[in-house]
Amino acid sequence: MSNVGIVIVSHSPKVAEGAADMVRQMVGDSVPLAWTGGNPEGGLGTDVARILEAIDHAWSEAGVAILVDLGGAETNSEMAVEMLDDVRRSRVVVCEAPVVEGAVIAATEASGGSPLADVRRVAEELSPA
Numbered sequence: 001m002s003n004v005g006i007v008i009v010s011h012s013p014k015v016a017e018g019a020a021d022m023v024r025q026m027v028g029d030s031v032p033l034a035w036t037g038g039n040p041e042g043g044l045g046t047d048v049a050r051i052l053e054a055i056d057h058a059w060s061e062a063g064v065a066i067l068v069d070l071g072g073a074e075t076n077s078e079m080a081v082e083m084l085d086d087v088r089r090s091r092v093v094v095c096e097a098p099v100v101e102g103a104v105i106a107a108t109e110a111s112g113g114s115p116l117a118d119v120r121r122v123a124e125e126l127s128p129a
Contacts, residue, residue: 004065006058007077008034008037009054009068010035010037010069010099012037019035026104031110032064051080052083052084065093066093078094097126101126
């Protein structure tokens with residue numbers, strides 16, 4: 001059985017890459033992982049097409065959890081999810097959690113074989129009430 005995939009979406013490519021590096025150091029290659037950050041021109045921002053590519057890269061039959069840094073990343077991630085076919089859309093969630101801590105804890109949970117709902121719940125427990 002495959003583990004839930006993790007996608008990290010940040011307005012900054014360096015933040016996204018750094019968070020992905022932390023995940024890799026914590027869980028190795030046991031979890032499908034992708035990251036994207038920045039706009040197509042190389043500045044701060046996010047891009048729906050790149051988010052779709054990241055979802056494809058981290059795709060797992062167990063699902064994909066997306067961690068985002070700011071509102072625009074969340075909006076664009078939700079737009080990307082809406083563009084997926086029905087089967088994939090039902091297996092992708094955008095977590096409301098801190099991007100770095102959420103990605104690490106979500107990946108740790110996923111590496112143990114937990115289902116998508118548990119991965120999301122654990123990540124979102126980090127959010128302030």
